[in-house]
Amino acid sequence: MATVTVKKRRGLSLSRREAMWAYVLISPWIIGFIVFTAGPMIASAYFSLTEYDVINPPRFVGLGNWVYMFTQDPLFWHSLKVTLTYAIAAIPLGLVLGLALALLLNAKVPGLTIWRTLFYMPSVVSGVAVSVLWSYIFNPRFGIVNWILSWFNIKGPGWLGSVDWALPALIIMSLWGVGGGMIIYLAGLQSIPTTLYEAATIDGANRWQQFLRITLPLITPVILYNLITGIIGTFQYFVQAYIMTDGGPANATLVYNLYLYRNTFRWGRLGFGSAMAWFLMFVVLAMTLLVFRSSAAWVYYEGELRKE
């Protein structure tokens, strides 16, 4: 009897001790979550119902910011449209180009590591320097883009100074960073068992058929991953627009995040900025959920076949 109770007590104290250790160890995250995530989320939801400029206390205005945002603000819908336009062009282009590069690298070309490193580099060295650099690459007078176009007797547009071409310029620039997606595709491609291709070859399938029936279905999970990170990333787009065009000309590149920044930190409209931030979260959430929902129809997961 005595030994049993001792064992029990020791067991209990052990698991309690384990739990205590667990909570001590994860406490930095718990504190951070409360102070830097959960608390601020509640606060920003509240701010979105107020007029607030940091100096004076928040003044409750109900849904005022939201109503103004949806019905009256001159640039809110425009900035959302700019971001969505950017997303609709840059994300699919990036997905296709990244996959194409990965397929090329997967064709057993010599020097795989060198190519992979080279193509991946631009997505690592991002930031202000790259934006400054590209703003001169697109210079209509002496930039290299128009120089290359001039070889084909094309007179290049004004790019960043042109209402029609500024956003396309940013989209083209984004393709410089497709190496980030490429790396992930490549890992996916390399994990496809070669036996599948061997079997298909014996069955007489040509390269194109193999791509459509084996490669593409098996990397749909990777496409899904790149698509979702692409959506999230697009709504964070800021530095390039801030440095290269500052939203111009005539607000042609005023992306959502830049407009949010202006309202909040340039004009001190923290309440309105909070409403924009929350709306941004709803949009990203809705798009992500939509993609996830649709993924049942086009993403192939191994083991799924057996269920049907």
Place this chain on the structure above:
Amino acid sequence: MTTLATTFKGVRFQRILGKVVALLLLTGGAIVVLIPLVWMLSTSLKSTSTSTEFPPRWIPMDAKKVEIDGRDRFIYSIPVDGETRELALLQKRGPIGVFVNPDNLDERYEVEVQSGERIYTINFHWENYPEAMTTVPFSKYVGNSLIYVGVTTLGTVLSATVVAYGFARFRAKGLGVLFLLLLSTIMLPPQVTLIPQFVLFSKLGWYDTLLPLLVPSFFANAWNVFLLRQYFMTVPLELDDAARIDGCGPLGILWYVILPQSLPAMATVAIFHSLWAWNDFYYPLIYLQSKEKYTVSLGLQQFNSIYSRNLPGLMAASTVALMPSVIIFFLAQRLFIQGVVISGIKG
């Protein structure tokens, strides 16, 4: 037999052709990737006047000049009497130029300017670099950036390791739910928490200090916790048991068992974070106001908006801002690719 051999040959030919096409396309892609960087380097070594020439020159060159009568005259290579001479252009009269032999000023020719061309000589303007570095207090910015990178990398790795260890190796009520909560914050757009964080730091009097950039890194970033936890889980539990028998407590196990096994994963987190912090623009832009507190990215933006007419200097500053990332990337590219692959496939 023959038919089999020819088809075999055909297949081999196709395979080689495919590889050649792939290599050609890859080379094209590599050129596209590298051209902007080469242009940046080349422009950073040019003189201001040649930096905006069209078409651009890849190798920095200056027009050859000579001083005659107190003014700089361009040297042309001009065909005169059947031989090509190097002559200085004194003045232009419509299409006709008055040229002179720089070594013998009495030797003059009147020739159509179009018939010759300016002589360029290679000239690397290395002085652009020290000039750019002193036009704005760049060394100060580099120092601030190094503080930002150093402190937050330490905080990020330290806190993510401890938290990931807690999630990977311990059982407790509610831990599963908390982990899901942690994962869900990965998807959270930072804007939703940004404004109240700004208010909080302002009320603490931290505006225009580095503190809002440094302090949050000590509270474990969800993505890094996830990555490290996945890695820690692959360390066999038997090693923990062995260490426990040897008298190790939970921290001992972390130090002697988990960490030595997980150095590549931790290095990956450290390197990704340090590059992120070096490149970060958004948070310094929001929190830093006085120039002596600027980071490199803010300083470069300031340089860009003030000295845009000094293109070589701007490109020199950009090169300096970019080089650390490029060098670190090439030195540690294996870690990068490994990190992306771990997080990408499991995520």
